[in-house]
Amino acid sequence: MKAPIEFYFDFASPYAYLAATQVEALAARLDRPLHWRAILMGAVLKVTGGVPNLAKPLQGDYLRRDVPRxxxxxxxxxxxxxxSPFASLAASRAFYWLDAVGGEHSPVALAHAVFNAHWADGRDMAxxxxxxxxxxxxxxxxxxxxxxxxxxxxxxxxxxxTEAAIGRGVFGVPYFIVDDEPFWGADRMGELEAWVGGGW
Amino acid sequence: MKAPIEFYFDFASPYAYLAATQVEALAARLDRPLHWRAILMGAVLKVTGGVPNLAKPLQGDYLRRDVPRxxxxxxxxxxxxxxSPFASLAASRAFYWLDAVGGEHSPVALAHAVFNAHWADGRDMAxxxxxxxxxxxxxxxxxxxxxxxxxxxxxxxxxxxTEAAIGRGVFGVPYFIVDDEPFWGADRMGELEAWVGGGW
Structure with a gap:
């Protein structure tokens, strides 16, 4: 069994939403299992002392332009x-509840539905x-x-x-780890693919 | 005359160094003039309230792995x-001094030499x-x-x-503006190229 791609996300991140629409095809191309790991960036930011990127002066303006682009x-x-980004506590708990109970419904399908409802349909998932x-x-x-x-x-x-993610060095989302190699950002998925395809 | 690519950099940034090695070929492929604009990220961070990325918990560790990769x-x-990143005041002033006096020597050649001396040769350009x-x-x-x-x-x-860069929204380096479209990061140069090639 090949090592999985660990996909760390917070429903609150628009870049995680964008990544979520691409990551399954990526894993399929690489023939790797895919582990979806919902985390709370709020807890991460308490450790790093950071603030949400969309709330930063200048950078927030850039991101509001870059995400639609x-x-x-x-x-x-x-x-x-x-x-707006949102408190994703309920969405994240629903995801892990469904993961725990198993059954016919897929937690990944729920993740996609929550991402879409907030970011594509504008329904407040807080x-x-x-x-x-x-x-x-x-x-x-x-x-x-x-x-x-x-x-x-x-x-x-x-x-x-969330604690485990912090322990593995996750400081932002989306974040990917494959074969112990970390990649941060939706814009690094192509690099991840090239890395798995042979490194450099 | 086609509109230039504005290339904002701080000699202190390793990603700006990486971008500097690629940006002239990019401009040539796009047939655009290239304006090199040295700025001081310290002044930018005073406006944004940020701290240098390499100094951040977790993110600093990632960047020390990502830059060599x-x-x-x-x-x-x-x-x-x-x-380490360094106070690039002297290097930046030397760049603009040479830009002002003109003559046979190119400020861009000096920029490359300073970048190389610090990041490739490990000579402290502070x-x-x-x-x-x-x-x-x-x-x-x-x-x-x-x-x-x-x-x-x-x-x-x-x-x-530096003030003009902040006025145009520059919050990190390398940063590029072409046709009023901003791109942040050495990893977005391919996207800039695709944008100029036709947008989407």
Whole structure:
């Protein structure tokens, strides 16, 4: 079994959204398993002392221009004006709850649906009700998901995944690790592919 | 006359060094004039409230791994271990002094020589004496350059260029502006090329 591509993301990141639309094709081309790892950038920023890039002077303006430009280049739908980053606690917990319970529904499908709802459709995924609506739209039992959001083991899983990511050096998203090699940024996916294809 | 590519850099940035080795070929392929604009990131960071990326927890470790990886991919020489960023005041002033006096010597040649001396050869370009040595190595009159470093109009030029860059939104280097379109990062030069080639 080949080593997986670890894909670290926060639903709150527009670049993670862009990466999420491309990463499965990338993994397929490389014939690698793909591990989706939702994390909370807020916890990362507490460690690094950073602030969200979109909130930074000058850089925020650039990113609000660059995200739509990148989306157009990739042909990925994006709401206009660009939605704001959001507190992704409920979305991340829903993702790990579904990962834990297993069954017919895929946590990756839920991840795509949440990303799309916020970034393409402009529905505020900070609101747990909206996350539940998205889950229900996929055929999930709304009450079961709601209970899952409050499940202590789900909360703990998200905390552990975020701490583990920090332990592996993740300081921003999207972030990829393959064969112990780290790549930061949606704009480095081509480099990751070349690296796996033979390094340099 | 086609609009130029504005290339903003700080000698202190290893990614600006990498970009400097590629940007002339890029401009030639696009048939665009190229304007080299040395700025002081220290002044930019005062506006943005940021800290140098190499000094950030986690991100600094990543960059110390990524810079050599990028250099290997590009076939660009790099000292090992990676030199530290440095106060590039003297180097930047020497660049603008030479730009102002004109003559047979090219400020771009001096820029390459300073970048190479620090990042490829590991000679500390924070030291004015070392900058003078590099200039002398190109055949420049050492005493004339030394006098230039203290010239008030040269100091003012560097200040004005840095302020103008901030006014155009430059928050990091390397940074490129072409046809009013901004691109941040050595890893976005391919995107700049595609943009000028037809946009999307």
């Amino acid at each position: 990148c989306a157009r280049r990739l042909g990925v739908p994006l709401a206009h004006p660009l939605p 609101m747990p009700e909206n996350v539940l609506d998205v889950a229900a739209g996929l055929g999930l039992d709304r009450a079961a998901v709601e209970a899952g959001l409050a499940d202590p083991s789900v909360k703990e899983r998200l905390r552990v995944e | 990028c250099a290997r991919r590009l076939g660009v020489p790099l000292a090992h271990p990676l030199p 030291m004015p004496e070392n900058v003078l040595d590099v200039a002398a190595g190109l055949g420049l009159d050492r005493a004339a350059v030394e006098a230039g470093l203290a010239d008030p109009s040269v100091k003012e030029r560097l200040r004005v260029e």
